[in-house]
Amino acid sequence: MPRTPRNTLNPELVVRTALELMEAKGADGFSLRGVAAELGVGPMALYTYFRNKDDLYDAIRDHLMGLMPPPPEGLPWPDQVRSVCRDLRVLMLQHPCLAQLLASRPLSGHETARVAEGLLSVLRSAGFEPETAARTHTTLFTYVLGATTWEIQMAHEKLDPDALRRLRASMESLSSRDFPTVVELAPELSRTTGGEKQFDYGLDLLLEGLIARTAS
Amino acid sequence: MPRTPRNTLNPELVVRTALELMEAKGADGFSLRGVAAELGVGPMALYTYFRNKDDLYDAIRDHLMGLMPPPPEGLPWPDQVRSVCRDLRVLMLQHPCLAQLLASRPLSGHETARVAEGLLSVLRSAGFEPETAARTHTTLFTYVLGATTWEIQMAHEKLDPDALRRLRASMESLSSRDFPTVVELAPELSRTTGGEKQFDYGLDLLLEGLIARTAS
DNA sequence: CGTTGTACTATACACTGTACGTTAGCGACA
DNA sequence: TGTCGCTAACGTACAGTGTATAGTACAACG
Numbered sequence A, B: 001m002p003r004t005p006r007n008t009l010n011p012e013l014v015v016r017t018a019l020e021l022m023e024a025k026g027a028d029g030f031s032l033r034g035v036a037a038e039l040g041v042g043p044m045a046l047y048t049y050f051r052n053k054d055d056l057y058d059a060i061r062d063h064l065m066g067l068m069p070p071p072p073e074g075l076p077w078p079d080q081v082r083s084v085c086r087d088l089r090v091l092m093l094q095h096p097c098l099a100q101l102l103a104s105r106p107l108s109g110h111e112t113a114r115v116a117e118g119l120l121s122v123l124r125s126a127g128f129e130p131e132t133a134a135r136t137h138t139t140l141f142t143y144v145l146g147a148t149t150w151e152i153q154m155a156h157e158k159l160d161p162d163a164l165r166r167l168r169a170s171m172e173s174l175s176s177r178d179f180p181t182v183v184e185l186a187p188e189l190s191r192t193t194g195g196e197k198q199f200d201y202g203l204d205l206l207l208e209g210l211i212a213r214t215a216s
Numbered sequence C: 001c002g003t004t005g006t007a008c009t010a011t012a013c014a015c016t017g018t019a020c021g022t023t024a025g026c027g028a029c030a
Numbered sequence D: 001t002g003t004c005g006c007t008a009a010c011g012t013a014c015a016g017t018g019t020a021t022a023g024t025a026c027a028a029c030g
Helices: A011-025 A032-038 A043-048 A053-065 A077-094 A097-104 A110-125 A130-159 A161-172 A180-192 A195-215 B011-025 B032-038 B043-048 B053-065 B077-094 B097-104 B110-125 B130-159 B161-172 B180-192 B195-215
Strands: none
Touching: A011 A032, A011 A053, A011 A097, A032 A043, A032 A053, A053 A097, A053 A110, A077 A097, A077 A110, A077 A130, A077 A195, A097 A130, A097 B130, A110 A130, A110 B180, A130 A161, A130 A195, A130 B097, A130 B130, A130 B180, A130 B195, A180 A195, A180 B110, A180 B130, A195 B130, A195 B195, B011 B032, B011 B053, B011 B097, B032 B043, B032 B053, B053 B097, B053 B110, B077 B097, B077 B110, B077 B130, B077 B195, B097 B130, B110 B130, B130 B161, B130 B195, B180 B195
């Protein structure tokens, strides 16, 4: 059995510090040694509470998922689903590292389960059969994951002037003979990428399909 | 102007070797030094052809996108769209590193543009206005990206016995009082996750929505 | 032939995650 | 009260990373 901790460290404190560093310096550039230094402690001290770096990643992810609000009550189920998906997007935008943490590691942890429970129970209450509810949950989650990951990527792009310049250059190097549609739609592609409107466009497509299926 | 290469190296060869290593040892565990060693060359030799590691990543991504077939001709547009999305999923499953390469770097390159051109021209021919076509393209792409990334992640999970055991443990530790729906749907969630059926389920939802909008 | 530019090498630096062995200090029991 | 065991935290060390910088050998050109 674990004794009471000495006093300097505890898992909660490590996770909070790691999260701060991750948001300050980006998901790359984050290192165990950086966290340890921030805590005024040797790198190996962290291994008392986390088996390795991935284990710490999981803890950070679950900590962030704890910030997800529960589904709103008293609304029609499509609005509840929309709300959950939007909340997850906003959380991912506020904490860009969350996107990578969700995509690169399996889901686990108490708070993560809580979020899944919220969405799944909405779907079950809406009348979806168990298998359809599971499929729908996965579809919605993966859509939010992909759409928001991409949105974050594009936002990074627009902030880096060097990358932006190279993107313009590669765009203009495309012959409008070989790629007429890409060249024609280049303004729309860069203008519409990302943003709440783009996100809702895809989300509404999914929701319309779901509504149609419950009606039949 | 570039002189004729000495003879040992060229960009194409480097990319092919890098891709082999990436598929053999996974996207992690891939290193410039590994590629250089495989080519029997010093690590810095690669910097003659690529400005840095990310630049090589971009080249690999574009090389893989070159394997995408063009949209099939002579079919109704929803079938063309479905075909392109499925092809991209299959390519990502065959080359799991592609998922990370697509998600972590902006799109660029000739082959990548070719693929975009294919899907965009299908949408334009189907009658979508420029802005809607751009939005739809992004929605479809991000759906495939998220869904397939997740599918790969889950497949990795099922192959690692240690991770699988930990997943079972964390599932069973969930109280069915706190998380009744998750516990109830646990079999469906692990059974339906991934696979072509799951992918098509979400894809068909999107397509139904798109068809409805062109009809109105 | 000399000059120049390029393909590649050699060395070095600042990092990374973590395996291993050691120390210091608390909790509990004699 | 003394002592023993357990463990939190430390220090050292290792194998590895990407890449900056400087140098070397060779091909092509004037």
